Amino acid sequence: MTTPKNSSGGDAAEKGAAPPQLTTIDDPLEVLLGRMLEEIERGRWGFMVAAIRQTLQRLKKKEKLAMVSNVDEFCDALGSASPAEVQALADCGLFKMICANLKAQSRESVAHTVECLSHCIRLVPELCVRAWEFGAVREVTNIIMEVREATKKRALAADSSLQQALYFFEAMGRPLKGVPCSEQAKKVSKKFYHWAIRQGVIEKVAVTWVALSDIEVRDRDPRFMPMVYHGATVLMFGTCFAPKGRAVKLEEQAGLLGAVLQFLQLEHQRKLTDFGYLTVEVAICLLLNVWLLPSSARSETLRGGKRDIAEHADIVKVVTILQALAEAQSEPVPAISKESFARLVCFLIFEHPRPLPKSTVESAVRIMCGRSEEPTWEHCKALMAHHFHAGHVSIDFLFSHFFPGFLAAFCGEAERRAPARVFTPELDPLMSMLSVLSESLWYSHPPDEPKKTLEMKNKKAGIVVLAKHLPRFLNLMIDSRAAAAVASLTRSAFYHSAIHVCMRLAHVAACQSAADLQRLNEQxxxxxxxxxxxxxxxxxxxxxxxxxxxxxxxxxxxxxxxxxxxxxxxxxxxxxxxxxxxxxxxxxxxxxxxxxxxxxxxxxxxxxxxxxxxxGVDDMQNDEFERMRLYYKHRVIYNGTNQAAAQEAMIAEHPGERCSSCSILLHDVKRCSRCHTRTYCSVTCQKKDWPEHKKSCSKK
Known part of the structure; x- marks a missing residue:
């Protein structure tokens, strides 16, 4: 991979001997300068506008740029420009001039120039290609690498050059965030981050970001929160787009986990700025990508980081924040927070020393049952089975940490999906939850049959509650009304599985006492x-x-x-x-x-x-398999028009009564009150069918 080139800068057209021509008002630079002068005129330096305008008229384009590049109003005017205006400025050589000015400026005065570059790339992502070609990358990288670890934290928060350098890195990664741009821009953006990782920039940013988390609120500069956000975004890009064989091991960075958890708690602050919300979102991404997602790496550092998460003093507060974000659809960061919240709860169920609140586990399981989070639920099941069969958790632990919330989520999901008469992808998590209950009751047996003694040798099997603990499980099922939820599924597409669980529960109750069986049957x-x-x-x-x-x-x-x-x-x-x-x-x-x-x-x-x-049982099982066969027969990629076509084809063959008028598969059958032979989905269909049906309708 090549190193970014340094360029001497300048526009080739300006090296000739011809005298400069006066620019017209349509010149993009003149338009931008006009806005800048209007902004100055409204401020306390308004009396100098006439003199500044006269001076600018005598200067060449490059000299004008050198004069105004360090003016705050010029950066503001560039930041509020339209993408078309920025593209026009770049086409007339302005962007190249800005890149050339980087090398000529000192560390103290370079901040405005870097900010102008970042504004341009943010508005026109294609310009990241030119930033790479014109050598701006190395100059901005040097700003980050020259930050000393001994720098006072208060001074670090007020370092405008560092803030704008982080802004530049964030802007260079925008093509990787899915913004509209060419493939070349995406390729250069990824190449830029690969180069930065090899130069050790990401590790340097991580050290700086951790230092920022230690700054007291009273010492924070107004530029503090944008700096935190841009730094967090750079770290996220570094973890997501690292080259093969050169992964950024952020889990090894001392203090980074504490910084992530601290910035997550910004959500509790009142009047949080837009950069504050964005920082919370990126912090959630870092927590998910670095510590929570399944990884083949089993390093002691990663395991130690997970232990630190479980033992962190504020981890319950962080879980509460993520739960609120995941459940509030109006919040700006619900999408990524859903998976992070679900995976964090899944992890803490087994690692946290105290049981999580029942409502928290219920909410996490309910979110995992969503179609988009189904892989998270399957991961949770596999993790639960692994911990159980490896002896890491006891059945008492599961009764206090997992089952109460799980059963509450199961009841809610069963009610939400009712009547669930036709197999769909949305029912997969509910079927999986029902299978957890069936596996848990594996040791149940009828009163007149001997106890099961066969051991579950398959370590990938789910949770299997031993016979001596089944009465406790039965009481939990009845008290949570999960038994009634199972019974409600006896009308669903997987009715045989629900009937099977009802029978196993009754076996447990019958082996205990008539009073237990009475409680179960009354529900x-x-x-x-x-x-x-x-x-x-x-x-x-x-x-x-x-x-x-x-x-x-x-x-x-x-x-x-x-x-x-x-x-x-x-x-x-x-x-x-x-x-x-x-x-x-x-x-x-x-x-x-x-x-x-x-x-x-x-x-x-x-x-x-x-x-x-x-x-018999075989008849019901075969009938359930036939319904499932129709589902898999017509199942295609469920998006767009394919989903409707597959659903329509499957329902056309599905068993069950249909509307005599529109032929839709009926969930709740409504019959003609006179003959009780014709079925309808609504009064509208009944009226529509009446002219034909009245010829044969007779009271029974």
Missing amino acids: IIPVLVRNMFDGSGDGDVMRIGRAGLPGYLTNGLVPGMQPFRVEFPPEIARKRGTARYNWGRNCVEFSEEILVEKPHVLTQLLSDMQKGGAI
């Missing part, structure tokens, strides 16, 4: 019965398999118990819509109005309950 059976009524139009296998579950959960597990049945006691006849489960009589009690309002549904339910034994 599960009302949900199951509601699904039976709402899902009267589901496929035969799903409907009949679900109808046989209440009988198995009650008299199927308790010898001598009355068979499960439906009754209409007179004491609830006047309570509209009432349905309750009576454990002592093993029946679901309905108000008699159901006989009038939904006689066809009740008839279907009673018929399905009688046929419950006719549907």
Whole structure:
């Protein structure tokens, strides 16, 4: 890789013998100077504008630039220029002149020139190519490398040359941030950072950034926060775009982790500036990229850094900040904070000495269940299984640190995705959470069968709660209403898996006591019965398999118990819509109005309950696999029009009742109140179909 060239600067056209021509008002430089003079005229030096204008008229372009390059108003005018104006200035040689002036200026006076360069590159990213060609890179790099570690921190915060040098480095990396520019600009930007890494600039910036974090608030200069932001961005570019074999090991930089966590807490400050919000965002990126993302490197330094995170005095406060940012969609930094928050909580579940708040774990699991964060959830599962099977965490630890928040998130996700009748990518995390519950209950068994003694030899398996801890797990499932959430999924596309978990929970309860089984069934059976009524139009296998579950959960597990049945006691006849489960009589009690309002549904339910034994586990499993097969058959890259096409093709073959008018797959079946044979998705479709349906409609 070549080193950036130093250029003697100047415009070739100005080296000739011809006398300079007067510039017109359309000259981009004259336009910029006009703005500068207007700004000066409004200030305390306004009386000098006439003299300055006369002086500028006698100077050549290069001399004009040398005269005004250190004027604050000129930098401000350049910073507020449009990209088209900056491009015009660069085309007439102004950018090359600014680059040439770098070499001629002292360390104290170079700040304005570097700021002008940075403004130009920020507005027109293509100019990073010219900055590389004209030798500006080396001159600006020297400013950073000449900073002494012994420099007083207060003086460091007020060093305008250092601030503008960091601004220049941030501007040179803009093509890598996805801003519109050519491939050549992106290539030069990456080449620039590769060169800077080899020169040790990133490590030098890291040392400076750590020093900035130690500056007291009362000693901070107004330029402090922009300097912090630009320095953090340079570090982020250095970690993300390092060349192969030359990775920047920022985790080895002393004090950097503390600086990141400190700047993250800027979010708590009132009246935070735009640069403050940007600094928080970049600090989140650094925390994620350097310490939280999975890495093949297992250095002792990296492990030590993670221990420092877990033991940091303010880590809970940092988690709270990230949680607020991740949950507040209106905040400016929710995107990157979601993954950082989820991964940090996933890490702290196993490493923090005290349990995190239940709401924090719940929020992290819920965010990980989002489609965009699914890899984070899979990583969390793998990490959890690794720690558990390696003996790093005990089951007691999981009951206090993980399960409460996980079950709360599961309940929320099940409610949010209901009725979940068709497989979609959005259901993958919910299916994965259900599999965690199923694996946890692996040691459950019916009361009349011997205990399972087979060991889980596969170390990649999930959490498996030992038989002696299953009663505690059952109580947690009931108290959190996760058992009811599982029962609600018996109408979903993966209903067989939900039925399987319900049966395992009932096995645990039956092995304990009749009181535990009663508590479980009083929570599960009302949900199951509601699904039976709402899902009267589901496929035969799903409907009949679900109808046989209440009988198995009650008299199927308790010898001598009355068979499960439906009754209409007179004491609830006047309570509209009432349905309750009576454990002592093993029946679901309905108000008699159901006989009038939904006689066809009740008839279907009673018929399905009688046929419950006719549907075996294999039948339900095969039916669930068929639904999943349709999903994978039509699954393509889910974006744009492909998603709608795949979904439409899959639903067209999916089992279940459809609207008699528009043929859409029905989630909640609504029937013609007269004949109960035609099904509709809405009143609109029913009215649309009535002219044809009235020919055959007859009261039943």
